[in-house]
Amino acid sequence: MRVLTVCYEYPPIGGGGGVVAAALAAQLVRTGVDVDVVTSRFDHQPWRETLDGVAIHRHACKRRHRHYTSAAELMTTLLPAYNVASRIIKATAPSLIHTHFALPGGLVAWALSKRFELPYVVTVHGSDVPGYNPDRFHLPHRFINRAWRRVMRDAAVVTSPSHYLAGLIATQIDRPVQVIPNGHVVHTTGQRPAKENLVLVVARLFPRKGVQHFLEAIRDHDEGWEYVIAGDGPHMAALREMARTVRPRVRFTGFIPRDELQGLYQRARVFVFPSIKENFPMVLLEAMEAGCAVLTTDADGCAEVVGDAGIVFPAGDTAELSRSLRWLIDHPVACAELGTRSQARAALFTWPRIATAYSEAFGDAMNATAALYDQVK
Incomplete structure (x- = not known):
């Protein structure tokens, strides 16, 4: 053929x-x-x-x-x-x-x-x-x-x-x-690298991706964790300005090569994807394969990817996103178990x-x- x-x-x-x-x-x-x-x-x-x-x-x-x-x-x-x-x-x-x-x-x-x-x-x-x-x-x-x-x-x-x-x-x-x-391409084999207290968002920066909702959700969160937004797009300037008003420091990476992005997935303990509408987001599979605990919206494509291996909240509901993220941060054992479940589900999509x-x-x-x-x- x-x-x-x-x-x-x-x-x-x-x-x-x-x-x-x-x-x-x-x-x-x-x-x-x-x-x-x-x-x-x-x-x-x-x-x-x-x-x-x-x-x-x-x-x-x-x-x-x-x-x-x-x-x-x-x-x-x-x-x-x-x-x-x-x-x-x-x-x-x-x-x-x-x-x-x-x-x-x-x-x-x-x-x-x-x-x-x-x-x-x-x-x-x-x-x-x-x-x-x-x-x-x-x-x-x-x-x-x-x-x-x-x-x-x-x-x-x-x-x-x-x-x-x-x-x-x-x-x-x-x-x-x-x-x-x-x-998705399998990157994690054998023993997984140790996770760090890192919350990661990966998205092209359009309003539809809901990154503004993530920033609103972490407005009053503690500064003990690292918060990273990876990606670029026309909404970047507005999001950077919004990030100045939230309590924790948020780092924007802009566009980064895929090997560097894979390193972020491996480090992140929690992955948040707050998109309002999706088909079948690849970033969810990539984060799940890396063993991240996943928080995403009930947008049709997102829920279809994570199934019961992640926490799903209503799209645009910043209060629920904030509560769910705080719960994962406060319950490290449950957070690790969710990461294991997400990695197992990702194995279905090789x-x-x-x-x-x-x-x-x-x-x-x-x-x-x-x-x-x-x-x-």
Whole structure:
């Protein structure tokens, strides 16, 4: 099998969707699948390189920030991605196209499918589904809703990381969606490093991520613990200003490389993810795999990831977040037990298991069958 993957962002740029695309591609290569990735070039990245056995082909686009992109900037990826992908198809004859995000990559995959008579698989990630992220993409979705429906309708297979997002799709278009959770890379093996009195938040800094609620929740907390917010985004300045009004000192790391981020996960005793709306947040899996006690909201995707292995509070409820965090700080044994439970649950979402599900979905697409999709529990 040879897979052509289209994803407008790919590490080290972008967020969770790119991380998923890279990890899945690397795992597929380990199983004997050839993978070419078409993605955006940012800053001084090489136009082409091979990482973890994956051939990465970058194209020109307009992009000002490493950690996020605007709807207008996304549109500048369409023609360059199509042209680069066309050359790869002519040279390598892939078995199918796999696009991460229905938009913009789905438009590219749809056009390539028509030209080269190749099946394509769409994996949605959240903001590419109308209604998921109205604070950023409401107007763009209104203008291109017909194109979105065509991309989704003509795909051989559509996958979603969460039942929540699959349900949102079902309210808008009548087609089967296979739920395949995101996976994570296992970093912690054997004896875990000793935890420190560190409360960690990792997020792209948009209002939707709820970091402002975390700062409000710790306003009167003691100064004995370390509080760290890792990530960058347009809400950074406002959050820094807010942090000056809370009692404990809060350290902002900005954007940091993944190896440094992994070190923070390993050190943190408690991980807080206060997002208001999510699909399947990768940072939760990463924190759980590192054995953090997890506090997160009842936003659909968050609760789906942690199950009963974390403490779930109502989104935006700063009082409940504050009480739950104080309880974990005051009960170190219970905090450690919760970290053990979260690590055990994270073991259910390893990439070998998840990649197998994708391989089966790719087989369905190549066979052009009307497969019945079993939901992943």
